[in-house]
Structure formats: structure tokens, C-alpha cells
Amino acid sequence: MSKAPTTFGFPYDAYPIQNDFMGMLYDVLTENKIGIFESPTGTGKSLSLICGSLKWLNDNDESTTNAKNQDSSDSFQADEPDWVRAYQGNQVENKRDVLKQERKLAIKKRIDLVKSHEKNRSILELSGKEDRSRWKRTKKDTTSTSDDIKEKYDEFLLEEYMSDDEEGGRASTLSYTTVGPNSSFSKEVQDLLSKFETNKKSIGYSDDDSDDALEEDDFDEVKIYYTSRTHSQLSQFVHEVNKTPYAENIWAVPLGSRKNLCINKNINKLGNVNRMNEACLDLQKKKTEKDRCPHLPSLQEKGKWRDFRDYALAKVRDIEDIVKVGESLSTCPYYGSRQTARPARLVILPYQHLLNAHTRESLGISLKGNIVIVDEAHNLMETINSIHTVALTLRQSQLALKQLAMYIQRYKTRLSGKNVSYIRQIIQIIKAFIGILTPPESEKKDLIIGVNEFLHLLGIDHFNMFKLERYLKESNLARKLLGFIEKAQQDQDSENQLLGLKNPQVKKSANAPSSPSQSPLALPTLTQIQSFIMTLTNPDKDGRVFISYKGTDTLEPQLKYMLLNPAEAFRPIVEECKSVILAGGTMEPVSDFIKHLFPYVPDSRITNFSCGHIIPQKNLLTMCIDEGPTRKPFLFNYENRQDTSLIDEVGKTIVNLCNVIPDGVVCFFASFTYLEEVYSRWNGAESGNILERLAKKKKIFKEPRDSGMVESTLRDYSLHIDSTKKEASNTGAILLCVVNGKMSEGINFSDRLGRGVIMIGLPFPNRGxxxxxxxxxxxxxxxxxxxxxxxxxxYYENLCMRGVNQSIGRAIRHRGDFATIVLLDKRYSTARIQKKLPSWIGTDIVHCDRFVKSISKSAGFFRQHKET
Known part of the structure; x- marks a missing residue:
């Protein structure tokens, strides 16, 4: 029986399917389950996720508090004297909980004060003269030139590194006597003490701190981590949260990359996220306040971090708002948001921040006992595979080898033995990469092999990849190497300018950047080497290494590690979290998620919920058409795709359908290549001038390959439809698109923009x-x-159907919308394919074995919905 409440704080009158969604979500969270939720676009999916989960969060807080109070009272015996019970009560009182509550109340008091200030003044008007003077001072500081980022060569020298067989990682810098070679404590205890001291320093902890002195586990209430694909989707989510009654009290913060959050002008102008990361980390090594980033408060300036936290949590903000908070307080939003995430109850972040274990670790994200909600989860498995797939080209390997040779030549007399040993191992591995990518011409044969076989083939299976991975991570070799190379390049450029010479290492085009750091030599290639080495620590069965001499992504030879088992990469999230929710507009076929993402999870722990659409049944007409006007069967398999008579039949079909479908029609093809072939055929006289005939009915638009032109194409398509009068001979426009292209996801073809969606064939991926x-x-x-x-x-069929389902979901976007979905392929008439269509389509699929039936049905449908 459901434990869900009857009301969820939904900001509007909820439809029955929305109440069902929120109720099922509440139950899944209560029972610590995994939920797969499908709710078509236009049905209020985001608001249902927000209200269902935040209602549960509030109720869970209340029940947890009541349970603690009950446990405390149950521990006493009723027949004991009052003084004994009082004494026991004092003993069992959880001092940590009391302290935590006091500090939370202190934070809340500060945040409430900020809320009050924001209602009456601009956020730029900070309380206190000290804050305003700080803002004026730091604004002046940000005008510093790029010379402030230059480093001395000594700063790129690696610190002493001890083998993980000894003390583990870099030498400890702790000064107290309980840690070190003369300590009487065991290594395990010393490690714990070292970690404790590091945590204290990282958050500026001291014994006399007030509310900002909390350790990580002092904020141990359940959090909700909400993630989606793009920042625009995350911003839309924030907008939806602010519509609900929970916005007033929920502590929420978005996380992002430096590219989205950095407010240092000199770092921001670098553009490339890798360069921004390196420049930011380099600035943190500066010893004087003048040289450090003016927006990064020191450990002694805890009040600035506290101010940022208070303003960030005072209302539910998106990334742009957090940047404004950082600018107004002159406090780094990137690090500030990470600090703020600790007390926050709702953390909003993009896919890659959550799905990559190393990124989670660097951001300090703890999933244990918390909830993860993955929105737009239909491509989750492909996203996980993509994040964990790493390609390494021959050129990158050669450049990394050259950089390391320069580095070790510079510091060979000053590097410790362990550093030299590890660098030499890395050099040997890079040489092995280069060797396998440059065999004799007769031996150049592409290979697909497992990790173990790859290591054996290259003769590097005797190296401990786990130790190397740890060394690269803890020594920061890649970052130090890049800084050293950039400095060396700058010095070389300066020397060449003095001698009147051009940089011999760089051939600049007219549009090439003038910065010396953009030279090929100064690329962060060791970072790519490090990423590839990390993949070689994965279990042998979970991935494959591709050795390609033509290159799949480039024209040069490359190595590529491809993850084949997303379940293992996602497993730590599932096992740490209290509950995981996957949500999307079209999640079918759900069987793929159960088989390939949760194969180790008992069926009893997985709940699948799919709701219908909010539109009346009469507002949707779905037709599968077996043949065209001249009785040519529609079977777009590999053998028939080049059949020109079939291409012509499709053209005649679309022309006829455009006679009865008003306004906008969106037509999806399997690929750009096929779209170009069809368009070229229709443009000729051999097809009967199909394009010319179609243009008399609707203006023709085509999805561009260049993603930068997508927005302008959509704008022109929309403007043309909006400007078309109903009585005009040209009754709208048609947009020719590609499945899995930019138009097939996240684009709103509501109302007149999408009265018809036509799917040509089944878009199976390329088996080549x-x-x-x-x-x-x-x-x-x-x-x-x-x-x-x-x-x-x-699996192959399901890949195809996910693309179909995403594309046809572009049409119906709200309750009053109406459209027809046309499926051109006789295979759509089979039960096997129909059961993989979105459940919101229902069973009312009209099978048109004759083309004339489709025209009759379409004409009747739009007569019924004729707009007046």
C-alpha cells in the first residue's frame, strides 16, 4: 500500500497522472528503490520530480527527528527514579546532534538576514563598510595583466614523492609530533590524523570557529543530487523549483566547471577549460597576496566564504545567479559553490560532474545515503560510455614524450629518486604507445583487444598501472609539466623577438592566436596520457582497446579505450545512494536499462512507472503506413535504401500528406548522408520534381550539419510559419531533420510548429x-x-527505437496541443516494434495498409481540430 501523502505542494491544480507520478516517486524514495520514470514532455515532469522529492525530503526530516526523540525516551525505564532518568538522559544526549542543530540555526539566521536584505536592496550593496571596500579593491585588482600568471621554473619542480609501499604519496608536511617517522603511532593512525588535519585546513577549521567550523559529516542530512545534460536544462529546473512553495526554505546550489563559474578575467579569456584549470591551480601556488587570484579568499578569510554561502543559499539560484553572487562579493563562485554544497540539501549539477568518479572526488561530492535524480536519462548508458571512453593519437604521444624529455633534462639533478623512477616508467609506456602506432607498413592492421592483451602486446604488463595512476594524480605531474612547457615557450618567444626571429616551432595562420601558450608544444598532452593510463586499470572484461591506423575520430593513428559495460561505472552510485531515479520524456525500451545498467539489482528493487499524456485521446493521431500512393511497399532496410523508386515514393507521400497537414511538418531521416541523397534525388527531374511540388505546399527547411546554424534555421522556420496566413496558398513549412541530430532532442515543436511529425524508416545505427x-x-x-x-x-533494435521515440516526442508539448505522427515503414505495423513505442501513444495506432486510408484519416483529424 502506498505511503504517499495526498498533497505535494504542486503549484497548480495537478492532473491525475501528475499525482500518480509524485505518489509513486514518494514511495520509491521511502522504500530506497531505483525508479525509472517516463513522463512525456508537456506533462509537468520537472515539477512532478521537484514536488514529489522535496515533499519526501521534508517528511523524512520530520520523521527522522521524531524517531530520534522516541529512541531517547524509550531508553529510559518508566519505573526508575526521576533523578536516575535525568542522569541517564544527560548521558545519552547526543551532543553532536545538538551542536549541529545549533550551527544550522546560526546559518539559517544569517541566511534569513540575507533574504531580508535582498528584498530591500541590490545584492551589490553588501552589509558593512569592510565588504564594500573589499569589492572596490578587488575590482581594481582584476585589471592585472597576464604577466601575473607567469611562474618561475622552480615552481614546476615536483615535490618529494614516497612510494605507496612506504608512507603513501607525497611526504607529509604536518608539523605536530603525532605524525612522522619518530611517532609511536601506527601507520594507519598516522594516515587518519593526516587526513583529519588536511580536512581542517581545506575548510579553514579552527577550534574557535562558529557555524563555519563543521566537518563534512556534520551535515549528514539526506541530500538530493539533481543532474541533467545541459546547463540550459539545469537552469530551467531551477526556474521550476522557484514556482513551488519549497523554494522559500530549500537550501540549493548549482555546481559547474571553471568555464561556467570563473570570474577571473585573465583566466576566463583563456577559453579552453584545460588551460583555465591549470592557470587557476597555478595562481593558488602564489605566496603573496598581490600575485594570488583576487577572488580566492585565504584560509584566514573564512568570513568571505561564509558570506558567499549565505547569499548563495538565500534563494534558489542558477549558474548565472551564482556567478553574479561571486562577482558582487568578489569571491570565487567555483570554489564557493563547492563549499556551499556541504550544507545544501538540493545540489544541481551536469551529467559529467556526477557520472565521473574522479570528478565527484575532486568536487567533494558524497553520495552515501543520498538521492540521485537523473533527468533526461534516455541516453544515460551512452553518456556513461562516452565519458569513460578515451582516445590517444600518435601526435599527442610524440608531443608528450618530447615535453617529458625537456622536463627531465631541466630537473634531472634535482628530482628525487622516486620521481625519476616514475617518470621513466611513463616515458617507457609512451614509447610503447608510439611503437604500436608506427609499425612497418606491412603490419598496419587495426586491432580490437582487451586491456590485458594490450598491455602484454606492448610489453608493459610488468608496470603497476594502479601505482602510476596514483602517482600521476598526487604528483600533479601533468599540470607542472604544462606550466614548465608554457614558461619555456614564453622565454623562447621573448628571446626570438629580441633577436628579430620568428618562432620556429609555430606556423601561425592569419586567424591563429598570438599567445605563445597556444603553440603545439604547449598543449596539455600528458593529461590525455594520464586519462588513457587510468582506463588501463579497468577490469579486462569491461572494455576494449582499439588500435586504429586511419583513426576513427582523426586521420592519424590512434589508440582508443571504449567502455562496454556502463553498469560497473554506474554501480558505485547505485550502491552508495539511498535511492536512484532515472526520468525522461521517453524511456522506452526500459528493458535496456534493467539489463545493461542494473543487471546486478534484484527486480524487487526496481520500479518502472510510465504515465500517459495529459492531452485528450482525440488530440493525437498515430499512423503507420505500409505503402505509398503507387503501392510501393515501405521497407527501408539496408538493401532498399538506395532504391530510387522508393525514394520517389516517399517524396510523393510527403507531398500528399502536406496537402492535409496544416502549418509545420517535421520530417526525420535516418542520417545526414541519407537526407542528402534523398534531397538530391528530389531536386532532379527524374523524381518528377518532387522538391518543386513540395515547395508549392510548404517552404522547405533543412537541418544544417553545422550546429552553429541550427538556431538560425529554427528561427527562420518558426518565423515563416507564424507569418503564414491560413488562407494563403502556401500553408506553412516543412523541416527536414535527422534522428539523433540537434532537432531531435530538446527542441519544442509545439502548436503550429509541429502539426505533423513524419518518421522515414527505422533509423538503425551503422553496422559498419x-x-x-x-x-x-x-x-x-x-x-x-x-x-x-x-x-x-x-540492443541494436532498442538503440534504433530510442532515436525514434525521442524524435516523435517533439510534437505534443502541452494539454491543448494536437498533432499527427506518421511512421513510414511496414515494420512499424508489427507488434514487436509497436510495443517499443512510448506508452503515451497508447494502443490507438492506426494501421494504414493502403495509402489512401492515411489521407482520409489525416483529413478528418484536422477538420476536427480546424482552428477558427
């Missing part, structure tokens, strides 16, 4: 892809089908 074939092979090997091929076929 070696990566796809290896993935299918992996799935077949780990499937439970005796024949060994059914699991791979199912």
Missing part, C-alpha cells in the same frame, strides 16, 4: 562501426540466450 559491433558482441557474450545472438539484436 567497429565500436558498435564490439558492443553487440560483448552483449551477446554476456546475454542469457542459448543462441548467443538475441541479446545483441535486441
Amino acid at each position: 562501426s567497429v565500436e558498435l559491433n564490439e558492443k553487440i558482441k560483448y552483449i551477446n557474450e554476456h546475454g542469457d540466450d542459448p543462441s548467443g545472438t538475441a541479446a545483441g539484436r535486441e
Whole structure:
């Protein structure tokens, strides 16, 4: 029986399906389950997620407090004297909980004060003369030139590194006597003490601090981590939160990269996120206040971090708002938001921050006992695979080898033995990479092998990749190397300018940047080497290494590690979290998530919820059409795709449908290549001048390959439809798009922009892809089908249907909307394919075995909805 309440604080009158969604979400969170939720766009999915989860969070806080009070009272015996019970009560009182509550109340009091200030004054008007003078001073400081970022060569020298067989990582810098070679404590105790001291320093902790002295676990209430694909989607989520009654009291903060949050002008202008990261970290090493970043308060300036936290949590803000808070307080939003995430109850962050374990660690994200909500989760498995796939080219390997040779030549007499040993190992590994990518011409044959076989083939299987990974991470070799190379390049450029010479290492085009740090030699190639080495620590069964001499992403030879098992990469999230929610407008086929993302999770812990659409049934007409006007069957398989008569039949079909579908029609093709082939054929007389005939009905637009032109194409398409009068001979426009292209996700074709969506064929991915074939092979090997091929076929088909479902979901966007969905391929008439369509389409799919039936149905549908 459901434990969900009857009201959830929904800001509008909720539809039954929205109440069902919130109720099921509440139950899933209560029972610590995994939930897969499908709610079509336009049904208030975001608001349902917000209200259902935040209602549960509030109720859980209340029940947790009541349970603690009950536990305390139950510990006393009723027949004991009052003085004994009082004494016991004092003993069992949880002092830590009391302290935590006092500090939370102190923070709340400060935040409430900020709320009051924000109602009456600009955020730039900070309380206190000291704050205003700080803002004026730091504004002046930000005008410093790029010379402030230059480093001395000594700053790129690696610190002493001790083997992890000894003390573990870099030498300890702790000064107290309980840690060190003369300590009487065991190594394990020393490690704990060292970690404690590091944590204290990282947050500026001291024994006399007030509310900002809390350790990480002092804020141990359940958090909700909400993640989605893009910053625009996250901003929209924040906008939705602010519509609800929870916005007043929920402590929420967004997280982002330096590229989104940095307010240092000199770092910001670097543009490239890798360079920004390195420059920021370099500035933190500066010893004088003048040289340090003016927006990064010192450990002694805890009040500035506290001010940022208070303003950040005073209302629910998006990334842009957090940047404004940072600018107004002259406090780094990147580090400030990370500090603020500790007391926050709702943390909003992009996919890559959550899904990558190393990024989670660097951001200090703790998932233990918390809730993760993944929105727009239909491509979650592909996203996980992409994040954990790393390519390394021959050029990058050669450049990294050259950089390391320069570095070790400079510091060879000053590096410790352990540093030299590890750098030499890395050099040997890079040489092995170069060797496998530069064989004799007769031996250049692409290979797909496991990690263990790859290590053996290169003769580097005797190296401990786990130790190397740890060394690279803790020594910061990649960052120090890049700083050293950039400094050396700057000095070389300066010397060449004095001698009147041009930089011999760089051939600059007219549009090339003038900064010497942009030279090929100064690229952060060791970072890519490090990423690739990290993949070699993955279990052998979970991925494959591709050795390609033509290159799949570039024209040069490359190594690529491809993750084949997203379940293992996602498993730490599932096992640490209290509950995980996957939500999307179209999650079908759900079987893929259960089989390939949660294979180790008992079925009893997984709940699948799919709600219908909020539109009346009469507002949607879905048709699958078997043949065209001249009785040519629609079967867009690989053998028939080049059939010009089939291409012509599709053109005639679309022209006829555009006679009865008003306003905007969005037509999806399997690929850009196929779209170009069809467009070219229709443009010729051989097809009967289909484009010319179509243009008489609707103005033709085509999705551009260049993503930078997508927005202008959509704008022109929209403006044309809006400006078209109903009585005009030209009744709208048609937009020719590509499945899985920019137009198939996140684009709103509501109302007149999308009265019809036409899907041409089933857009199966290219079976010529070696990566796809290896993935299918992996799935077949780990499937439970005796024949060994059914699991791979199912996966391949599901990839296709996810693309279909995303595309056809572009049409209906709100309750009053109406549209027709047209599926051109006889395979859409089969039960196997229809069961993989979104559940909100329902069972009312009209099977048109004759084309004339589709015209009759469409004409009747739009007569019924004729706008007056």
C-alpha cells in the first residue's frame, strides 16, 4: 500500500497522472528503490520530480527527528527514579546532534538576514563598510595583466614523492609530533590524523570557529543530487523549483566547471577549460597576496566564504545567479559553490560532474545515503560510455614524450629518486604507445583487444598501472609539466623577438592566436596520457582497446579505450545512494536499462512507472503506413535504401500528406548522408520534381550539419510559419531533420510548429562501426540466450527505437496541443516494434495498409481540430 501523502505542494491544480507520478516517486524514495520514470514532455515532469522529492525530503526530516526523540525516551525505564532518568538522559544526549542543530540555526539566521536584505536592496550593496571596500579593491585588482600568471621554473619542480609501499604519496608536511617517522603511532593512525588535519585546513577549521567550523559529516542530512545534460536544462529546473512553495526554505546550489563559474578575467579569456584549470591551480601556488587570484579568499578569510554561502543559499539560484553572487562579493563562485554544497540539501549539477568518479572526488561530492535524480536519462548508458571512453593519437604521444624529455633534462639533478623512477616508467609506456602506432607498413592492421592483451602486446604488463595512476594524480605531474612547457615557450618567444626571429616551432595562420601558450608544444598532452593510463586499470572484461591506423575520430593513428559495460561505472552510485531515479520524456525500451545498467539489482528493487499524456485521446493521431500512393511497399532496410523508386515514393507521400497537414511538418531521416541523397534525388527531374511540388505546399527547411546554424534555421522556420496566413496558398513549412541530430532532442515543436511529425524508416545505427559491433558482441557474450545472438539484436533494435521515440516526442508539448505522427515503414505495423513505442501513444495506432486510408484519416483529424 502506498505511503504517499495526498498533497505535494504542486503549484497548480495537478492532473491525475501528475499525482500518480509524485505518489509513486514518494514511495520509491521511502522504500530506497531505483525508479525509472517516463513522463512525456508537456506533462509537468520537472515539477512532478521537484514536488514529489522535496515533499519526501521534508517528511523524512520530520520523521527522522521524531524517531530520534522516541529512541531517547524509550531508553529510559518508566519505573526508575526521576533523578536516575535525568542522569541517564544527560548521558545519552547526543551532543553532536545538538551542536549541529545549533550551527544550522546560526546559518539559517544569517541566511534569513540575507533574504531580508535582498528584498530591500541590490545584492551589490553588501552589509558593512569592510565588504564594500573589499569589492572596490578587488575590482581594481582584476585589471592585472597576464604577466601575473607567469611562474618561475622552480615552481614546476615536483615535490618529494614516497612510494605507496612506504608512507603513501607525497611526504607529509604536518608539523605536530603525532605524525612522522619518530611517532609511536601506527601507520594507519598516522594516515587518519593526516587526513583529519588536511580536512581542517581545506575548510579553514579552527577550534574557535562558529557555524563555519563543521566537518563534512556534520551535515549528514539526506541530500538530493539533481543532474541533467545541459546547463540550459539545469537552469530551467531551477526556474521550476522557484514556482513551488519549497523554494522559500530549500537550501540549493548549482555546481559547474571553471568555464561556467570563473570570474577571473585573465583566466576566463583563456577559453579552453584545460588551460583555465591549470592557470587557476597555478595562481593558488602564489605566496603573496598581490600575485594570488583576487577572488580566492585565504584560509584566514573564512568570513568571505561564509558570506558567499549565505547569499548563495538565500534563494534558489542558477549558474548565472551564482556567478553574479561571486562577482558582487568578489569571491570565487567555483570554489564557493563547492563549499556551499556541504550544507545544501538540493545540489544541481551536469551529467559529467556526477557520472565521473574522479570528478565527484575532486568536487567533494558524497553520495552515501543520498538521492540521485537523473533527468533526461534516455541516453544515460551512452553518456556513461562516452565519458569513460578515451582516445590517444600518435601526435599527442610524440608531443608528450618530447615535453617529458625537456622536463627531465631541466630537473634531472634535482628530482628525487622516486620521481625519476616514475617518470621513466611513463616515458617507457609512451614509447610503447608510439611503437604500436608506427609499425612497418606491412603490419598496419587495426586491432580490437582487451586491456590485458594490450598491455602484454606492448610489453608493459610488468608496470603497476594502479601505482602510476596514483602517482600521476598526487604528483600533479601533468599540470607542472604544462606550466614548465608554457614558461619555456614564453622565454623562447621573448628571446626570438629580441633577436628579430620568428618562432620556429609555430606556423601561425592569419586567424591563429598570438599567445605563445597556444603553440603545439604547449598543449596539455600528458593529461590525455594520464586519462588513457587510468582506463588501463579497468577490469579486462569491461572494455576494449582499439588500435586504429586511419583513426576513427582523426586521420592519424590512434589508440582508443571504449567502455562496454556502463553498469560497473554506474554501480558505485547505485550502491552508495539511498535511492536512484532515472526520468525522461521517453524511456522506452526500459528493458535496456534493467539489463545493461542494473543487471546486478534484484527486480524487487526496481520500479518502472510510465504515465500517459495529459492531452485528450482525440488530440493525437498515430499512423503507420505500409505503402505509398503507387503501392510501393515501405521497407527501408539496408538493401532498399538506395532504391530510387522508393525514394520517389516517399517524396510523393510527403507531398500528399502536406496537402492535409496544416502549418509545420517535421520530417526525420535516418542520417545526414541519407537526407542528402534523398534531397538530391528530389531536386532532379527524374523524381518528377518532387522538391518543386513540395515547395508549392510548404517552404522547405533543412537541418544544417553545422550546429552553429541550427538556431538560425529554427528561427527562420518558426518565423515563416507564424507569418503564414491560413488562407494563403502556401500553408506553412516543412523541416527536414535527422534522428539523433540537434532537432531531435530538446527542441519544442509545439502548436503550429509541429502539426505533423513524419518518421522515414527505422533509423538503425551503422553496422559498419567497429565500436558498435564490439558492443553487440560483448552483449551477446554476456546475454542469457542459448543462441548467443538475441541479446545483441535486441540492443541494436532498442538503440534504433530510442532515436525514434525521442524524435516523435517533439510534437505534443502541452494539454491543448494536437498533432499527427506518421511512421513510414511496414515494420512499424508489427507488434514487436509497436510495443517499443512510448506508452503515451497508447494502443490507438492506426494501421494504414493502403495509402489512401492515411489521407482520409489525416483529413478528418484536422477538420476536427480546424482552428477558427
